[in-house]
Amino acid sequence: MALDALTRLAEERVDHRFKGLPPDAEGLTVGELAAQRRNLFTDGFTTPVLALSAERLEHNLRLMETYAARHGLAFAPHGKTSMAPQLFRRQIEHGAWGITLAVPHQVRVARAYGIQRVFLANELVDTAALKWVAGQLDADPGFRFLCYVDSVRGVELMDEALSGASRPVDVVVELAAGEGARTGVRTEAECAAVADAVAGARTLRLAGVAGYEGEVPRADPERVRSWLRRLVALAVDFDRAGRFAGLDEIVVSAGGSAWFDAVADVFAGIPELSSPVLKLLRSGAYVSHDDGHYRELTPFNRVPEEGALEPAFRLWTQVVSRPSPEQAFTNAGKRDAAYDLDLPFAQVVRRDGGERPADGISVTGLSDQHAWLRTDAEAGLEVGDWVGLGLSHPCTSFDKWVLIPVAEADGTVVDYIRTFF
């Protein structure tokens, strides 16, 4: 890891770039502010402010490390979720093989912070980005990079853009999750044609197969397992056809945040191939988990004996208006909270140092900079109260905050997580 780059993050100056931080911390470095161990509720933080729970974050990192190890899976957590190099480092310290990413810009961020193994779970046909990848591979023999291919034309465009590169780029054929699903080759016959094209491209090397079971149409445990078995069968067929000859390892990858139990089950049955198989799981949302979408979908609901993720985000907002007994407005909106899968959930109310459940309070809408709250008679909400909101969808929560305080249960802020979106 490029520890010096991470160290430089702690040397950034606290200023107007970072919303929610105490105005009187202006001019301190992030490291100096962290060393002050300020309290989120009493030491000058301004609302709205998103906080990560230190304990829950660590719990989630450990749980997925254990889960992957127990099931013999290599783990490349999807970094698009947080885009936070400090979390990438902690994920790798917790046993991750590398980091999954979605677009070349994200790979640039990872490389700037010394990530040595990147799985780009997407097609890549951008000439400028491919030339940059080739430059990274040339400059650093320790850099391992893989990406998807799903069309003959895509392979041709890659080969053209990479012309002259000294190391071939490793690619995996992406098998689509079904008819009408997202990217990926729809049939095994087309997969073979794409693999043939890769074999004919001097700048590319076929390293395995992959896909994303999260897009299986009308997904249920049987349909997801059925598709995963197709993916494994494709790897077996490719191997028998000699397509993986000469590889040190064969990559078979799947796994978002909703079906990793099915991935673990089906990948446990991958037969012996001509080289060792890197069974690569890519779940990303676990790092913060959430209070909505993934709380419902997490595989741990089906395998509670293996543990439970804990929602680590809480968005602190302040009641600025109470125009009627049925309505209240806090000062956080679409700029601050995820809203694509669910609205935020009112969880707790703080006043004068005390905290109580947000009974009788629900979020009914978000403007750009306001949350609309409906309040029952029991709500007892007043202008000035802080309302702690739970969020749904980690990816669209992280991306609204540039520097996120990490707070212990008593409110002590022990760290700050920098994101790059």
Place this chain on the structure above:
Amino acid sequence: MALDALTRLAEERVDHRFKGLPPDAEGLTVGELAAQRRNLFTDGFTTPVLALSAERLEHNLRLMETYAARHGLAFAPHGKTSMAPQLFRRQIEHGAWGITLAVPHQVRVARAYGIQRVFLANELVDTAALKWVAGQLDADPGFRFLCYVDSVRGVELMDEALSGASRPVDVVVELAAGEGARTGVRTEAECAAVADAVAGARTLRLAGVAGYEGEVPRADPERVRSWLRRLVALAVDFDRAGRFAGLDEIVVSAGGSAWFDAVADVFAGIPELSSPVLKLLRSGAYVSHDDGHYRELTPFNRVPEEGALEPAFRLWTQVVSRPSPEQAFTNAGKRDAAYDLDLPFAQVVRRDGGERPADGISVTGLSDQHAWLRTDAEAGLEVGDWVGLGLSHPCTSFDKWVLIPVAEADGTVVDYIRTFF
């Protein structure tokens, strides 16, 4: 203006923080990159990349300057839209009185770039933020700051937080746009009670009245005008009651991006008060305009003789997958495009330097990092093609980009706009 702070923006290094920029520009300053006048399509920019049209941006800035002047309105464009100090400066160069903002963090950004007049169109009861505002007022006699009040409790919290400040904070009573509308006092009697509370608070000074007609329930031209007349009547009543005694000017403010024609009409009829009236319009979305929501809602549709705004954003994405004749996927998703009011609109396709209309292509969904495109037989779309998308809602477009290339019609990038969200 703090021109040195703006100058420092041009001295920032181009690196992994800024998506879409050419990887081979790494290490240049933003100013050096701008001086190279690279072409958006041929000089190494990577997809997805959001671009602002240089000509349309200038057109929109001029049009609203002219509009406000013609109607005798002072103009404080809402800065929450862009959160771009360079655009704040251009708005002020184009005659704006100051900048409207929504939350204290945004005021910090504006102050860091020397904005001298800020209208905070929101209630503000955050103790740390109020102390910061008081510090800014104490340190700079030229700083003019106004914010909303809409409750007696809010006034009490402000007065408590501001205790010891040397200059009073100017506040305007916010009149709600109706029952069930957003923030603001619901009745004239309550407005008087809030104004009484302000009169009793040593740290506050009543400077006028304001509101936001965009939240009028079941808005139509007559309902909006009716509410605006209520707002004006409130100012007249307050003035007659002597509440504005001693002011140099009385502030009456309204005006988002959907009804500024009604604001112009009704504010033209404000009678003479005891001091000159600052009729303050706050529209913000005009700066980039859009291809969806505001294209439909803009008042210029009702007054075409006064001009027309031009949509200035185009999001360039690349086709990465074409799994079937009916489907294509580009590499931009929720991280890149506004999706809260409408999905993006496919506008043009570029291949080999040529550009054609995106006939037969529509955006049907966004994943975090992908756009889902439906294609008819006429689409003729291939992997590698660039698809230019129009967007809906400037506020949720700007906030997904940290540094935005400003390109002339032929693709020459002449500037880069830095945002702070």
